[in-house]
Amino acid sequence: MKLIVVENYGEMSRIAADMISKRMLEKPDMTLGLATGGTPTGMYQELIAGASKKNISFKQITTVNLDEYVGLEATHPNSYRFYMNDRFFQHIDIDLENTFVPNGAAADLAQECHWYDETIKQLGGIDLQVLGIGTNGHIGFNEPGTPFDKTTHVVELTESTRKANERFFSEGKVPTHAITMGIKTIMQSKEIVLLSSGEKKADALQQLVEGSITNLFPASVLKLHNNLTIVADQASIKKLDDCLYKELECVNYDQ
Numbered sequence: 001m002k003l004i005v006v007e008n009y010g011e012m013s014r015i016a017a018d019m020i021s022k023r024m025l026e027k028p029d030m031t032l033g034l035a036t037g038g039t040p041t042g043m044y045q046e047l048i049a050g051a052s053k054k055n056i057s058f059k060q061i062t063t064v065n066l067d068e069y070v071g072l073e074a075t076h077p078n079s080y081r082f083y084m085n086d087r088f089f090q091h092i093d094i095d096l097e098n099t100f101v102p103n104g105a106a107a108d109l110a111q112e113c114h115w116y117d118e119t120i121k122q123l124g125g126i127d128l129q130v131l132g133i134g135t136n137g138h139i140g141f142n143e144p145g146t147p148f149d150k151t152t153h154v155v156e157l158t159e160s161t162r163k164a165n166e167r168f169f170s171e172g173k174v175p176t177h178a179i180t181m182g183i184k185t186i187m188q189s190k191e192i193v194l195l196s197s198g199e200k201k202a203d204a205l206q207q208l209v210e211g212s213i214t215n216l217f218p219a220s221v222l223k224l225h226n227n228l229t230i231v232a233d234q235a236s237i238k239k240l241d242d243c244l245y246k247e248l249e250c251v252n253y254d255q
């Protein structure tokens with residue numbers, strides 16, 4: 001596990017965007033795993049700005065998103081498909097047909113989950129997966145208690161996750177269920193970059209780094225991944241134990 005400590009949200013977003021751009025140069029037809037929520041919005045802005053400034057093309061890129069709310073159509077302003085189109089895809093030259101977000105409005109959700117896993121397999125897996133972290137340790141929408149061997153599945157969201165995401169809801173209530181890529185699928189990604197910003201993530205980051213590996217705190221499984229980089233700002237590393245912090249492979253980001 002590598003840890004890049006940055007000053008603030010802006011720097012975290014710039015570094016995350018830069019890491020992605022570098023991987024795209026190495027493999028222009030890469031499969032990029034993407035996240036939603038508040039954490040990666042700055043990274044998307046940086047990627048959009050970088051694409052126009054540095055002439056970076058997403059034409060050959062395929063994206064797969066982590067999750068989607070059950071019951072929300074793609075056109076619903078709070079669906080994750082809407083979020084991705086609105087905040088990222090429509091500002092770059094990506095072919096929308098190469099962007100995958102689970103369909104939360106599918107008539108047969110089990111079939112949708114199966115189809116999503118097959119799609120990822122056919123793409124040859126995920127080259128780089130970007131993750132945020134929930135305050136209860138969820139990654140994607142894998143809530144505490146989710147077995148580590150799960151592939152894409154339907155989950156019942158916890159009260160705390162629904163409460164945390166209320167801030168985004170302009171219309172109606174936060175749905176009770178979601179489709180999420182499973183922990184097994186996430187762990188099969190060749191590289192994982194987890195972003196963490198702000199004091200409200202300090203407890204979660206401490207538990208991830210210092211706690212034991214348990215499905216009661218889903219993000220803890222990431223410690224078993226052989227290519228994980230955490231990009232965390234000062235506020236979110238605030239609770240890390242000094243000794244343990246020194247034992248980590250803390251790296252500087254070389255731009």
Ligand SMILES: O=P(O)(O)OC[C@H]1O[C@](O)(CO)[C@@H](O)[C@@H]1O
Binds near residue numbers: 036038039132134141
């Ligand atoms: O970035 P936020 O809004 O704090 O959310 C944390 C995580 O929870 C989710 O919203 C649930 O999927 C993720 O998209 C995100 O990575």
